[in-house]
Structure formats: structure tokens, C-alpha cells
Amino acid sequence: MTKSAVPSDTTALRDETMLRHVRQFGSAQDGLSEWRLQRLTAIALIPLSLYFVASVLWLATSDRITAAAWLSSPVTALLVMLFVLAGLAHALVGLRSVFLDYVHTRARLVAADLFIRAAAVLLGGGSLLAILKLFLGH
Amino acid sequence: MERPLSPFMFPVWYRFQITSALSILHRLTGIGLAVGSILLAWWLVSVAAGGELFEGTHGFLVSPIGMVLLFLWSVAFFYHLCNGIRHLAWDAGYGFELRTAARSGYAVLAITALLTVLAWLYVFFA
Numbered sequence: 133m134t135k136s137a138v139p140s141d142t143t144a145l146r147d148e149t150m151l152r153h154v155r156q157f158g159s160a161q162d163g164l165s166e167w168r169l170q171r172l173t174a175i176a177l178i179p180l181s182l183y184f185v186a187s188v189l190w191l192a193t194s195d196r197i198t199a200a201a202w203l204s205s206p207v208t209a210l211l212v213m214l215f216v217l218a219g220l221a222h223a224l225v226g227l228r229s230v231f232l233d234y235v236h237t238r239a240r241l242v243a244a245d246l247f248i249r250a251a252a253v254l255l256g257g258g259s260l261l262a263i264l265k266l267f268l269g270h
Numbered sequence: 271m272e273r274p275l276s277p278f279m280f281p282v283w284y285r286f287q288i289t290s291a292l293s294i295l296h297r298l299t300g301i302g303l304a305v306g307s308i309l310l311a312w313w314l315v316s317v318a319a320g321g322e323l324f325e326g327t328h329g330f331l332v333s334p335i336g337m338v339l340l341f342l343w344s345v346a347f348f349y350h351l352c353n354g355i356r357h358l359a360w361d362a363g364y365g366f367e368l369r370t371a372a373r374s375g376y377a378v379l380a381i382t383a384l385l386t387v388l389a390w391l392y393v394f395f396a
Contacts, residue, residue, distance in 0.1 A: 171361060174354050185347060189389055193396045199317045216310065223304035230297060236275050255311040262311075262318035 166225050173222035180215040200266055209267040216259040220252045288375045289368075296353045299346035306343045341390070348385040352378040 187208070191199055202208055227248050235241045284290060316327040330336045356374050359365050365374050 171358065174358060178351065178355065181347070181351065185344075185389070189392055192393055200320065203314075203317060212314075216307075216314075219303075219307060219310075223300070223307055226297075226300045227304055230301065251308075255307055259311045259314045262314040265318045 166228070169221060170225040170229075173218045173225070176214070176218045177222060180211060180218055183211055184215045203263060203266040204269060206267065209263050213260060213263050216256060216263075220256050224248060224252050288372050292353060292375045292378065296350060296357070299350040299353075302343065302346040303350055306346070309339075309343075341386075344389055345382065345386050348389075349378070349382040352381050352385075 187202065191197065191202060203212065228245060231241055231244045231248075235244055313327060313331075316324045331340060356365070356378055359374075365371060
């Protein structure tokens with residue numbers, strides 16, 4: 133391309149003067165989906181976490197209702213389940229981005245990633261089982 | 271290719287700025303809250319199990335160590351919530367000017383302190 137008179141032309145996709153080919157290994161491919169998951173769970177966690185924290189504050193000061201009775205209501209069970217799942221997904225993406233910044237050895241990075249994934253599955257599984265048990269009334 | 275590895279900017283290249291300090295605090299509180307998810311899951315399981323497990327968990331939470339941990343988690347929660355909303359505003363393209371970013375940072379600190387105090391006043395005096 134010979135003509136690139138105005139600066140805005142140089143950023144046009146069709147312009148050959150633009151850096152068209154990524155250097156090194158290029159993108160990690162799934163960065164955008166992680167970014168979106170982090171924001172999506174962040175937005176969901178604003179009402180969910182406020183609901184949970186407000187409920188716990190209320191439970192802590194109430195003599196009339198127990199945590200078990202609170203969790204056996206369908207609305208509570210659903211919202212706390214969603215809170216746990218969104219929170220763990222959000223924590224996984226966040227912790228992974230911390231590891232990507234500070235863990236510089238490939239093997240350690242993979243090990244750390246596997247560890248937090250396993251922890252999230254265990255914590256999420258345990259939480260869901262507990263909520264389901266209370267909800268189903270056993 | 272040798273590139274500098276994080277955290278290479280501190281403390282040599284960076285002087286203290288409210289924006290970078292709050293950014294690091296966002297990560298630290300996020301890590302703290304992720305650790306807190308262990309307690310959340312444990313608490314839910316103990317509520318479902320009932321009996322001695324619940325009594326033990328409740329006893330730990332109202333002990334001095336438990337209360338200090340709960341206080342720290344409450345600060346971390348309110349901070350991460352407020353600063354997270356600040357981050358979402360940036361993602362939407364608002365508040366990038368340096369003065370605005372600094373001001374919203376101080377606002378986050380003030381609202382965090384206010385919400386934490388209100389929450390604990392409610393627990394002790396409601």
C-alpha cells in the first residue's frame with residue numbers, strides 16, 4: 133500500500149502497514165472467554181453476595197430462625213447455590229490470573245491450576261450437597 | 271527471549287500511588303475471599319450435618335480468632351465489592367481520568383469503612 137495519508141488509515145484492517153501477523157505464539161486463545169466469565173460472575177455476585185451477607189448478618193442477630201431453616205427455603209437454596217457457584221468460578225479465574233503473573237515455571241503453574249480447580253470442585257460439590265440435603269429436608 | 275518477570279516494578283520503579291496500591295489490595299482481598307470460600311463451604315456442610323459439627327463450627331466462629339477472621343473477611347468483602355464495581359465502570363469506559371480514578375479510589379476506601387462499621391454495629395447492637 134502506498135497511500136496512508138491520514139493517521140486513521142494506518143489502523144484500518146486492510147492496510148498493509150498495520151501489524152497484521154501476531155508475533156511470538158500469539159494469543160492464548162481463551163483469554164477473552166475468561167475475561168468475560170470474570171465480568172459476568174462479578175456482575176452476578178453483586179446482588180448474590182449482598183443477599184448472602186445481609187442474610188448472614190440477619191441470622192447472626194436472630195433467635196427465631198436457624199441457619200438450617202433458612203437454607204431449607206427454595207429461594208434461599210437457589211440463591212445460595214448460585215452464590216457459591218458464581219463465587220467459585222470468579223475465584224478460579226482471579227486466582228489463575230494471579231498465578232499467571234507470579235508463577236513463572238510451567239510445571240508449577242499447571243500444578244497450581246490443577247490444585248485450585250480440584251479445590252473448587254470439592255468446595256462446590258460439598259456446598260451443593262449440603263444445600264440440597266437441607267432443601268430436600270433430610 | 272528474556273523479559274522482566276512480575277513483580278519487577280516494585281519497589282524500584284514505582285512510587286506509591288493510590289491507584290496501584292488499591293489495585294494490589296483488590297488482588298489481596300480477592301485471594302483472601304477465595305480462602306474464605308473454604309469456610310463458606312465448611313459452614314454450609316456443618317449446617318447440613320448439624321449436631322456437634324455445627325456446634326464446633328459455631329464455637330470457632332464466635333471465638334476471638336474466629337471473630338478476627340470474620341472481621342477481616344468482612345473488610346475484604348466490602349472492599350472487593352466496591353472496588354469491583356469501580357473496575358466494572360472502567361470496563362464500561364467510565365472514570366479513566368487520573369483525578370477521577372484517584373477520587374473513586376478514596377471513595378471506595380470510605381464506603382468500605384462505612385459498610386464494615388455499619389455491618390458490625392448491626393451485629394452487636396441490633
